[in-house]
Amino acid sequence: MAFDSKKHQATQSDDGSFTAYSTEFEEHYHSTKDGALHESLSKHVLPALKHTNNKDEIIILDICFGLGFNTLATLYALKDSKKNVHIYSPEFDEDLVRSLVDFTYPKEFSDYKDIILSLAKTQEYKSENLSITIFLGDARVFVKDTNVKFDIVYQDAFSPSNNPLLWTSEYFKDISNLMKKDAILTTYSTALATRIALEENGLKVYLHKGEGFRSATLASKSELDYEKVNVEHKMSCNPQLTSLRDETSSF
Numbered sequence: 379m380a381f382d383s384k385k386h387q388a389t390q391s392d393d394g395s396f397t398a399y400s401t402e403f404e405e406h407y408h409s410t411k412d413g414a415l416h417e418s419l420s421k422h423v424l425p426a427l428k429h430t431n432n433k434d435e436i437i438i439l440d441i442c443f444g445l446g447f448n449t450l451a452t453l454y455a456l457k458d459s460k461k462n463v464h465i466y467s468p469e470f471d472e473d474l475v476r477s478l479v480d481f482t483y484p485k486e487f488s489d490y491k492d493i494i495l496s497l498a499k500t501q502e503y504k505s506e507n508l509s510i511t512i513f514l515g516d517a518r519v520f521v522k523d524t525n526v527k528f529d530i531v532y533q534d535a536f537s538p539s540n541n542p543l544l545w546t547s548e549y550f551k552d553i554s555n556l557m558k559k560d561a562i563l564t565t566y567s568t569a570l571a572t573r574i575a576l577e578e579n580g581l582k583v584y585l586h587k588g589e590g591f592r593s594a595t596l597a598s599k600s601e602l603d604y605e606k607v608n609v610e611h612k613m614s615c616n617p618q619l620t621s622l623r624d625e626t627s628s629f
């Protein structure tokens with residue numbers, strides 16, 4: 379079965395790895411400039427794993443599974459580690475998940491063919507130290523219903539302008555409730571509305587910048603060793619700006 383469909387087409391990104399374009403959301407799954415693998419590692423996986431380095435077990439919420447880069451890049455970054463890893467990932471596009479067996483992944487993921495096959499077929503993978511579960515359905519419902527508490531949240535939905543319901547203050551309230559006191563949230567979004575929504579829900583907001591990728595955001599209930607974003611000051615310079623809200627968002 380070919381990966382390309384009416385809804386999504388594979389596209390090569392600037393680091394050589396393939397991402398896809400969603401005709402439904404009119405957006406690529408990753409920044410084509412930063413590169414799919416590079417973006418996943420630099421903006422999400424590496425800062426999150428650095429933060430949880432001292433834990434023997436990490437529980438991850440990967441919003442949303444998409445092509446699975448954040449999940450697979452986590453396994454790649456942890457390949458020499460003995461940590462217990464549990465990944466929970468909502469995704470409502472079942473056809474996409476089933477078509478991942480035909481997606482061209484970077485060579486860094488070549489050890490994970492069995493995992494990709496199992497996830498595409500049954501939405502589950504389990505081994506001694508690893509469990510991955512994809513929840514076919516709405517991420518908003520998953521974050522309301524689950525009782526699991528997370529060490530890491532990869533907030534990697536389509537952009538606030540194209541998929542606002544996964545960036546509202548009400549949504550981040552549910553996410554914040556699921557985060558352990560020392561959990562970290564990673565996101566590529568640097569939008570002030572996103573940062574306001576995070577702060578409104580008890581999360582401190584940090585600038586994540588580095589070589590070779592565009593700046594991103596980290597958030598936690600605890601102090602992080604990154605440059606803190608002064609959200610109040612930015613709000614006072616943009617008094618008309620608020621967080622996104624459920625009642626004014628759709629899709």
Ligand SMILES: C[S@@+](CC[C@H](N)C(=O)[O-])C[C@H]1O[C@@H](n2cnc3c(N)ncnc32)[C@H](O)[C@@H]1O
Nearest residue numbers: 442444445446447448469470516517534535536
């Ligand atoms: C930017 S992509 C995720 C990229 C992914 N992290 C990766 O590494 O490939 C966003 C994904 O969110 C899914 N999605 C959008 N809204 C959703 C919702 N309300 N519930 C579950 N999945 C949703 C889309 O189908 C898409 O696969």
